[in-house]
Amino acid sequence: MxxxxxxxxxxxxxxxxxxxxxxxxxxxxxxxxxxxxxxxxxxxxxxxxxxxxxxxxxxxxxxxxxxxxxxxxxxxxxxxxxxxxxxxxxxxxxxxxxxxxxxxxxxxxxxxxxxxxxxxxxxxxxxxxxxxxxxxxxxxxxxxxxxxxxxxxxxxxxxxxxxxxxxxxxxxxxxxxxxxxxxxxxxxxxxxxxxxxxxxLASHEMRRPLQALLLAADALRSARDEGMQQRLLTQIEDSAAQLASRADLTRLNDLYLDVTLRVQPTDLGELVRRFSSSRVHVTAPSPLVWPVDANRVRQMLENLVENAVKYTQGTVEVTLDAPGGAPRVQVRDHGPGISDELRGRVFLPYERGPQSLGPGSGLGLPLVRRYAHAHGGDVMLNHAPGGGLLITLTFGQAATQVAAPVPVRKLTPG
Missing domain, CATH: 1.20.1330 (f41 fragment of flagellin, N-terminal domain)
Known part of the structure; x- marks a missing residue:
């Protein structure tokens, strides 16, 4: 307005x-x-x-x-x-x-x-x-x-x-x-x-792609295999695109406060599988296409997976499904969980989990909820069966302004 x-x-x-x-x-x-x-x-x-x-x-x-x-x-x-x-x-x-x-x-x-x-x-x-x-x-x-x-x-x-x-x-x-x-x-x-x-919020969200960019650039110096070099360049491109998406000073309000989405049909399975690692086990059908802002969904998943990895030493399970027709992402860890009192406050800015488990600013989950609401969904925390925490991210129909995605120049040909 x-x-x-x-x-x-x-x-x-x-x-x-x-x-x-x-x-x-x-x-x-x-x-x-x-x-x-x-x-x-x-x-x-x-x-x-x-x-x-x-x-x-x-x-x-x-x-x-x-x-x-x-x-x-x-x-x-x-x-x-x-x-x-x-x-x-x-x-x-x-x-x-x-x-x-x-x-x-x-x-x-x-x-x-x-x-x-x-x-x-x-x-x-x-x-x-x-x-x-x-x-x-x-x-x-x-x-x-x-x-x-x-x-x-x-x-x-x-x-x-x-x-x-x-x-x-x-x-x-x-x-x-x-x-x-x-x-x-x-x-x-x-x-x-x-x-x-x-x-x-912009500073908080630029930290992860910036770290990934620095790590990939450092690894590129010692990479001798051409395939490894291409993968590192692709990772650098992706991190640079994320930095550009999260650090546009002319759109800070649209990105973090009023949340104006750039919606387009996106394969959520491909987005979720990016987080697969030795500690993160991903289960996702392919394809599962839904109209979302891919960059904002990636930020939500980064925050949820990062929190789960930070507050537990075991395996983190990420599951994508669509039980009622609308997509749902569940992130489950096997850590100490969270008290009922704190569970009602973690979506407030600067409220965090147990302080002894790792550093943080307490801005990630409030931003996830803001983005989830913009996508017509929500994010909820529950006690996982057998211990740990189960975070459920749901999607609906995006109710905010739809805009065309911003093209990103590639570093590698093709």
């Missing part, structure tokens, strides 16, 4: 937008939360000033006093009248007059009309109306002050709420950045662990 290509510009844009998110959210929240307070304050203008209303009451009362004062001259009464009428006629000097009049039934126009009658009764009614209008202004001013106070309280709550929200959002983004950083560290550590595991 190939990873999706990264888009650095898109990721950079996403991170920039996330970095701007607290600012955008705070501005939006403040704009919405302070809108009622803003409307209340702007509708209130610069605030209600009662001085014009108080001045109206004073002018109307002075006019009424002038009417009832017998010592007042007609000229003085006219001056007081014009002064009161001018004050009642100039609506512009009365701040928020429409809002104040909407609170009650008293009107500035009534004051003006009563004054225009130029009678004592009209002056008295105008004075009462002006006083009532002034009292109405006082009540309206008190209510407007309470409205301003509520607006400022709402504004204060909005500012505090926006600060808390912005802080929490910033905290969430910081935590997200820390989690992303930690996830990147974990992914990088996993990649490094997988690379190290692949390199360890």
């Amino acid at each position: 190939t990873a999706r290509p990264a888009h650095p510009r898109r990721e950079l844009l996403r991170e920039l937008l996330l970095a701007l998110l607290p600012l955008l959210a705070t501005v939006t929240l403040l704009a919405l939360a302070t809108q009622p307070a803003y409307i209340a304050l702007t509708n209130g203008g610069k605030g209600l000033s009662p001085y014009a209303y108080q001045g109206l009451v004073q002018d109307v009362l002075q006019y009424r006093v002038a009417l009832v004062n017998p010592q007042a001259t007609p000229e003085e009464r006219e001056v007081r009248y014009q002064q009161a009428l001018s004050s009642a006629s100039n609506r512009r000097q009365f701040v928020l007059l429409d809002s104040v009049e909407s609170w009650g039934e008293f009107r500035l126009l009534n004051v003006q009309r009563d004054l225009e009658r130029r009678t004592l009764a009209g002056a008295e009614r105008a004075a009462d109306e002006a006083i009532a209008l002034n009292n109405l202004v006082r009540d309206y001013s008190a209510d407007q002050g309470a409205t301003y106070e509520r607006a400022f309280l709402e504004l204060r709550r909005a500012l505090i709420g926006s600060a808390i929200f912005s802080g929490l959002l910033s905290l969430v983004l910081i935590l997200r950045a820390l989690l992303l950083w930690r996830a990147d560290r974990v992914r990088a550590q996993r990649r490094e662990d997988r690379q190290r595991e692949a390199l360890r």
Whole structure:
């Protein structure tokens, strides 16, 4: 499975937008939360000033006093009248007059009309109306002050709420950045662990063909018989091919971790008979053809036979058959066997059998199980009848990717 290509510009844009998110959210929240307070304050203008209303009451009362004062001259009464009428006629000097009049039934126009009658009764009614209008202004001013106070309280709550929200959002983004950083560290550590595991397995699996190659090359120096030379050259070719198959640095993951097989019909009997020696007795029908990755099957058999030879001093028996139609390889030794506790752990990396019986890294059997699963089979350990250990390797249908085999250049003609 190939990873999706990264888009650095898109990721950079996403991170920039996330970095701007607290600012955008705070501005939006403040704009919405302070809108009622803003409307209340702007509708209130610069605030209600009662001085014009108080001045109206004073002018109307002075006019009424002038009417009832017998010592007042007609000229003085006219001056007081014009002064009161001018004050009642100039609506512009009365701040928020429409809002104040909407609170009650008293009107500035009534004051003006009563004054225009130029009678004592009209002056008295105008004075009462002006006083009532002034009292109405006082009540309206008190209510407007309470409205301003509520607006400022709402504004204060909005500012505090926006600060808390912005802080929490910033905290969430910081935590997200820390989690992303930690996830990147974990992914990088996993990649490094997988690379190290692949390199360890490759080193483990290259050891055997490399030893065989060195032994064959050393024997070739002293070989005088042409037939022996050809056999040694064939062995060198085979070991070189195995080294090439197990040490492809561009395919380490496919070889040892994800296990991508190169499957083709293979005579398993021929593969098994290669391990026949003075201590290894092989029983295998010929031919027994099955679709497998020949190089990976050879690695499995090498690990199983090598373990059996390492942990016993007697004969090792290797048997190939197909009791249920699918191939099965059994490797039996006559050694000390293995405890039930250790038998459940030997397929874990770095778990080994009795340490005193020989060196090893404990990577062979876990790799065998991984390859067996890739071939649709499994590997199992059981106590052999009469003592020793019986290892059974089964095959099924390979479920991983099928690829063409890599051609290997021969050292000898033909």
